[in-house]
Amino acid sequence: MNKEIAITAYKCKKCGKIHYPFHDRCLECKGREFEKMHPEGDATLLAYTVIFNLPWGFDQRFLILGVAEFENHVKAMGQIKADSVDQLKTGMKVKPSWEPIKKQYGEDVYGLKFEPME
Amino acid sequence: MRDVAIIGAGMIPFGRRDEDTLMEMLAYASLKALDDAGLGDKTVDAVYVANMGGGMLQHQSAIASSLVDRLSLLPAAAETIENGPASGASAIKNGLLAVASGYYDYVLVVGGEKMREVTGWRATDFVATMTHPQAEYPYGITLPGMAGMFTRLYMEKHGVTREQLLAVSLKNQEMGTLNPYAHVEMALDRGGIFDSPHSVVNNPVSADPLHLYDLCPVSDGAAAIVICPLEMAKKHNKTPIHIAGFGQATDTQTLQEREDPTDLKAVSLAAQKAFEMAKLKPSDIHVAELHDAFTILEIAESEHVGFFKKGEGGKAAAAGKTRLGGQIPINVSGGLKARGHPVGATGVAQMVDIVWQLRHELPKNRQVKNAQNGLTVNFGGFGNNVLAFVLKRVE
Numbered sequence: 179m180n181k182e183i184a185i186t187a188y189k190c191k192k193c194g195k196i197h198y199p200f201h202d203r204c205l206e207c208k209g210r211e212f213e214k215m216h217p218e219g220d221a222t223l224l225a226y227t228v229i230f231n232l233p234w235g236f237d238q239r240f241l242i243l244g245v246a247e248f249e250n251h252v253k254a255m256g257q258i259k260a261d262s263v264d265q266l267k268t269g270m271k272v273k274p275s276w277e278p279i280k281k282q283y284g285e286d287v288y289g290l291k292f293e294p295m296e
Numbered sequence: 297m298r299d300v301a302i303i304g305a306g307m308i309p310f311g312r313r314d315e316d317t318l319m320e321m322l323a324y325a326s327l328k329a330l331d332d333a334g335l336g337d338k339t340v341d342a343v344y345v346a347n348m349g350g351g352m353l354q355h356q357s358a359i360a361s362s363l364v365d366r367l368s369l370l371p372a373a374a375e376t377i378e379n380g381p382a383s384g385a386s387a388i389k390n391g392l393l394a395v396a397s398g399y400y401d402y403v404l405v406v407g408g409e410k411m412r413e414v415t416g417w418r419a420t421d422f423v424a425t426m427t428h429p430q431a432e433y434p435y436g437i438t439l440p441g442m443a444g445m446f447t448r449l450y451m452e453k454h455g456v457t458r459e460q461l462l463a464v465s466l467k468n469q470e471m472g473t474l475n476p477y478a479h480v481e482m483a484l485d486r487g488g489i490f491d492s493p494h495s496v497v498n499n500p501v502s503a504d505p506l507h508l509y510d511l512c513p514v515s516d517g518a519a520a521i522v523i524c525p526l527e528m529a530k531k532h533n534k535t536p537i538h539i540a541g542f543g544q545a546t547d548t549q550t551l552q553e554r555e556d557p558t559d560l561k562a563v564s565l566a567a568q569k570a571f572e573m574a575k576l577k578p579s580d581i582h583v584a585e586l587h588d589a590f591t592i593l594e595i596a597e598s599e600h601v602g603f604f605k606k607g608e609g610g611k612a613a614a615a616g617k618t619r620l621g622g623q624i625p626i627n628v629s630g631g632l633k634a635r636g637h638p639v640g641a642t643g644v645a646q647m648v649d650i651v652w653q654l655r656h657e658l659p660k661n662r663q664v665k666n667a668q669n670g671l672t673v674n675f676g677g678f679g680n681n682v683l684a685f686v687l688k689r690v691e
Contacts, residue, residue, distance in 0.1 A: 197553070199431040205553065225557065227444030228504045232436055233421035241436045245445065245552045253552040255432050263504050268452060279435055289434055 181276040183290065187252040188212035196251050219249030221292060223270050228263045235280055246272050246292050256290030271295040297396045301529035301536035301690065302521050304333025305651040310517030310636035311479040318347070318354050318410040321518040322363050325641075326406045329520035330367075334533050340522065341400035342373040346387035346407030347640035348380055352422050353414055369404070380426050381589065382676025383407060384519070384643020385544075385683035391523055392539055401524055407645070408518030409638035419514045423639070426677050428549050440511055442551060442678040443590040444503030449558050450592055451505065454599075458505065460610030462490050464591040465509045467619055468627050472634025474662050477645075479515045479636030510591040515636030519645035526690065535655045540576070540669075541686035543569025549680050560600045562682040563673060567601035570671070574686035578602035581686070582667040583653045584624060585646035587675035588631040594618075597673050598626060601684065625664050628653065643674035647685065654689040 187198040192209035203210055226244035242258040244266070257279050260266060272292035279289035306328025308321060316324070322345065330340075345360040356362075360374035379386035384407035391403040411419050420438050427433045427442070450456050465484055472478035489499035489509050499507045529536035545565035551557045571577060578601060586601070588594035595609040603624050604612050612618055618626040629635050629649040632642060650670035652658050670687045 199428055199550065205548065225445040225449055225551070227441050227448065228501065229436070229438055229441040229444065230500070230502055231416065231420055231438065231440060233424045233438055234417045235421070236436045241441075243435055243437055243441055243445075255435055255437065255550070255552065257435055268448070287434060 181288065183217050183274060183276045184288065185217055185252070185254055185290065187215050187217065189215050198252050198254055215250065215252065217248040217250065217252040217254065217274065220295065221246035221248045221272050221274050223266060223268060223272050223292065224253065225268065226258060226263060226266050235282065244292060246274070248274065254290055256292045259291055259293040265294055298398060299526035299538060300392050300395045300523050301526040301538050302523050302647070302651050303529045303532045303534055303536060304329040304335070304522030305648040306332050307477050307519040307645055307648045308517060309477045310515045310638060312412045313410070313516040314412070316516070318350055318356065318359070318408060319362060319366060321410065321516065322359070322406050322408040323366050325408065325518035325520040326363070326367055326404055329404065329406070329522050332534065333522040335402070335522065339369050340372050340402040340404045342391065342394055343369060343404045343406070344387040344391045345374070345376045346383035346405070346644060347376055347409060348378055348383050349409055349411065349422050349639065354410060363406070379681060380676040381637070381639045382643060382674045382681050382683055383640045384645070385672070385674035385685065386643070388521065388643060388647060388685070389542055389544060389683060392542065395523055395525060401528060403523050404520060405523065405644060406518060406520035407641040407643060409640040410516045411514045411638060412516050416514070431550055438503070439678065440503035440506060440590065443592060444506050445551065446557065446678070447505055447590070447592040450596060453558050454607040454610070456592065456595060456610040460595065460614045461510055461591040462486065463614040464588065464594045465489070465633065467613070468588060468631045468633035471620070471628055471662070472630030475630050475635060478630045478634045479513050479517070480634045484509060506590055506592070512589045512632040512637040515638045517636055517638035517641045517645065519641050519648045521644060521647055521651065536690040537651050537654050538688040538690050539685060540688040541570040541572065541574030542683065543567060543573070544683045545569070547680045549677065551678060560596055560679045562679050563597055563600040563675065566682045566684040567673065570684040570686045574688065576669060576686055581624060581669050581671045583628060583650065583664040584626050584671040585629060585631065585649050586626055586673045587642070588627055588633050589637055589675065591633065593675060594626060594631065597675070601671065601673060620662070620664065628662055628664060643683065646672040646674060650687050654687055
């Protein structure tokens with residue numbers, strides 16, 4: 179069963195700017211009231227890389243990471259489900275999911291993953 | 297506000313310094329700067345220590361308090377400044393403001409970091425703690441990873457090529473061979489890392505599209521300066537170097553929240569402020585130390601501070617305009633790429649290198665002829681906290 183993407187973004191009630199992660203004051207107009215929103219639909223890949231020198235806690239050879247924008251304009255970072263960056267290009271459609279991204283103390287840590295759709 | 301000058305500068309060789317503790321490195325660099333200033337047995341009013349990882353890597357806190365005790369600078373005021381990889385420049389700024397305000401006369405600023413005593417895994421993780429704790433860090437993003445994403449976007453928008461990045465690698469590592477303080481004293485061969493079959497092995501992808509030799513090394517090291525009011529500086533032996541301007545600016549922590557992720561706004565703003573305060577323009581600068589933790593950053597910063605138009609920095613690097621003897625020599629020290637990047641030390645080390653340039657103290661093969669004005673840019677996080685300084689030689 180697909181898990182719901184457990185990310186909350188924040189839309190400024192004064193100017194409409196969408197924030198993720200949370201800010202106490204709007205980056206655009208300094209407003210302090212926000213409407214909570216969740217990422218919706220598929221996403222567009224904005225940036226990506228593959229790293230081979232991983233930080234502590236990642237026991238794998240490499241990690242493909244990217245930033246994508248959802249259909250309702252929430253932007254977020256996630257891991258990318260691909261074998262190589264050769265399968266990726268900026269602006270391509272990706273399918274988001276909420277899956278284990280690493281293990282911590284033997285437990286799965288969940289986060290965003292994107293899978294290329296093209 | 298009083299004008300402030302640098303009267304002492306010192307550095308210890310960067311690299312892997314297994315034999316020294318963090319405190320020893322800070323002490324050695326401090327003594328070099330104090331001696332260079334000719335302070336003899338005199339003390340200073342305050343000490344600012346730049347360090348990012350003492351708590352995490354050495355399990356040590358209150359580092360400045362420990363250092364003043366070790367150096368017998370008691371009862372000088374002392375504090376540690378932590379501002380990520382911009383800690384060095386932040387410590388200098390705090391010292392500068394304290395002297396400019398008239399509160400202190402003589403201030404020692406020292407930056408140091410000991411990163412090689414932990415595994416690469418741990419060191420990478422330590423630096424990655426600068427990323428957003430919920431939106432970025434859990435995914436495994438690293439600073440090279442951020443730089444990789446930035447590089448691809450910069451290539452797509454401004455036409456930077458891998459060959460232009462290579463020009464920065466080759467230049468800075470060549471200069472590193474001439475710098476006895478550099479971590480990496482090894483010139484690179486174009487064929488070996490770029491256009492031969494061996495390059496795949498010698499220079500593998502590290503954070504695509506960046507390769508191993510696009511990244512600075514992980515280093516141990518320390519550097520220090522002594523500052524005082526410009527009027528008092530004239531009584532000392534060394535040519536005073538006036539800190540004529542500084543600027544600092546911040547930007548969003550995550551790249552995704554920047555309107556244009558290729559626009560390093562904090563670099564532009566910090567440099568503009570520094571130039572305005574110094575009443576100079578980019579074309580008045582004779583030598584610059586830019587924060588080339590990744591080769592792309594030297595190119596992007598050279599554009600954002602105003603040396604070149606957007607899209608021209610890479611071409612300028614490839615054409616040799618940023619080499620010693622070129623239009624604007626950048627990172628004649630070898631930069632972070634070759635001198636190394638002990639994070640807390642870097643901002644101070646950049647300043648020390650420019651002081652040596654403006655005093656005309658360097659050997660001919662590293663000295664920018666008759667340099668009068670210099671610029672430093674210390675880049676924190678991924679461009680979310682940046683400081684720039686303009687320095688002037690005082691005759």
